[in-house]
Amino acid sequence: MLHHCARWFGHLERTLFADLQRGKDPNQLKSEYLRRFAITARQYNALRIQLQGKIAAIKELIPLHIENQKTRIRKAKKVIANLVKSQPGSKQLHEKRRRLAHLEWRLEQLEADQKAGRVRLCFGSKKLFRAQFYREENGYQSHAEWYADWSEARSRQFFVLGSKDETAGCQGCVAIPEEEGSYGLRLRMPNGVGQKYVILTGVRFAYGQEEFAESLACGRALSYRFLHDEKGWRVFVFAEASPVKPVTDRRRGTIGVDINPDQLVLAEVDRSGNFVGGAHIPCLTYGKSQDQVKAMLGEIAKQVMAVAVGCAKPIVLERLQLEKKKATLEEEGRQRARMLSGFGYRQTKQCLKAAAFRAGVEVMEVNPAYTSTIGAVNYAHRYGIAVHPPVEVWVCRSVQPSG
Numbered sequence: 001m002l003h004h005c006a007r008w009f010g011h012l013e014r015t016l017f018a019d020l021q022r023g024k025d026p027n028q029l030k031s032e033y034l035r036r037f038a039i040t041a042r043q044y045n046a047l048r049i050q051l052q053g054k055i056a057a058i059k060e061l062i063p064l065h066i067e068n069q070k071t072r073i074r075k076a077k078k079v080i081a082n083l084v085k086s087q088p089g090s091k092q093l094h095e096k097r098r099r100l101a102h103l104e105w106r107l108e109q110l111e112a113d114q115k116a117g118r119v120r121l122c123f124g125s126k127k128l129f130r131a132q133f134y135r136e137e138n139g140y141q142s143h144a145e146w147y148a149d150w151s152e153a154r155s156r157q158f159f160v161l162g163s164k165d166e167t168a169g170c171q172g173c174v175a176i177p178e179e180e181g182s183y184g185l186r187l188r189m190p191n192g193v194g195q196k197y198v199i200l201t202g203v204r205f206a207y208g209q210e211e212f213a214e215s216l217a218c219g220r221a222l223s224y225r226f227l228h229d230e231k232g233w234r235v236f237v238f239a240e241a242s243p244v245k246p247v248t249d250r251r252r253g254t255i256g257v258d259i260n261p262d263q264l265v266l267a268e269v270d271r272s273g274n275f276v277g278g279a280h281i282p283c284l285t286y287g288k289s290q291d292q293v294k295a296m297l298g299e300i301a302k303q304v305m306a307v308a309v310g311c312a313k314p315i316v317l318e319r320l321q322l323e324k325k326k327a328t329l330e331e332e333g334r335q336r337a338r339m340l341s342g343f344g345y346r347q348t349k350q351c352l353k354a355a356a357f358r359a360g361v362e363v364m365e366v367n368p369a370y371t372s373t374i375g376a377v378n379y380a381h382r383y384g385i386a387v388h389p390p391v392e393v394w395v396c397r398s399v400q401p402s403g
Helices: 002-021 026-037 041-086 091-116 126-134 143-154 209-218 290-311 322-326 334-341 345-359 371-383
Strands: 157-160 173-177 183-188 197-203 222-229 232-239 253-259 263-270 275-282 315-318 363-366
Touching: 002 026, 002 041, 002 143, 002 157, 002 222, 026 041, 041 091, 041 157, 126 143, 173 209, 173 222, 209 222, 209 232, 253 290, 253 345, 263 290, 275 290, 275 371, 290 345, 315 345, 345 363
Parallel strands: 253 315, 315 363
Antiparallel strands: 157 222, 173 183, 183 197, 222 232, 253 263, 263 275
16 A cells, blocks of 8 residues: 555655646645545645755756856866867766766756746656666666566655644544554545555654653654665654753854864864864775765764763864865865765864754854964964875864853
């Protein structure tokens, strides 16, 4: 039943996307979809909100992609100019010209999409879509075998929207307490399926079980996402987090956190801005799987929050834009370019912010301009420390909890 529900909602989402691309109003489409596809109003709203969120995210990134493409084009032209002088007629020059032509074509597409308000969205991922053209290299014996995976990837999840004025915070998926702290989930199916409800019993959450129980007791809105992966069916719950009492005070000083491709460097200062001490935490994510990176970042965030809570000082992060840096990777050495291309700065930052919210630690963001110069002039020589310390060496001393 869950597979059937996921395929049905996946089909509806792609159909709604096609209608929105034709310029139709999603509010006017609602009554048509309720009648045509036999779904409830809440199910349509969940589809609309989920799809409009994807579209808004893509539109927001288009200007950044355009700027990155222009940066790549400028760099490619410089490389070609140098190759024309040093290696005219070489294979490398030919490949660079081909790449430049592709970059210019891609820039034209992005600018045209921005002007027309058009969005390109591939359901099922571009990587898997392109695998059909290289089936043997991707382990497929036939097109039918690839198509089975493609259909599964396009319809392996669905979203259930909640509201605080509905039963148990969600009309489409009602949580019912059971014995020994588990829950039963009464999932509302589309009207056209034939079965109105599916009851899932013995549901427990590996993380956030207490927060889930608190949200149910407080009558908060709960939204659910059902996902099918290699482990089977899983359910994720989204709820408003409870506010945490702040435990830090910026009047005591701050802890600067410098996020690098291979390490996090902490620098503690007192209320007068004097350097107190610092530490480094190795954080090399290159070559690791997504699960390994998540586990590593989770442990690193715990270490940083332990330091911040121990000395009751907020943390300070730089507001970096690494996309422009990654667009010019040809200027870097091979090892440095590989490290930067796999550098999950945004993921690391989000992990730190989430951990800080749960721990009651204040997070401040600052403009990164001239921070290395200020550190070199004001602190490096005075305290005998390096501006960018190597991974193997501790900086000054470990930050110790104070107070």
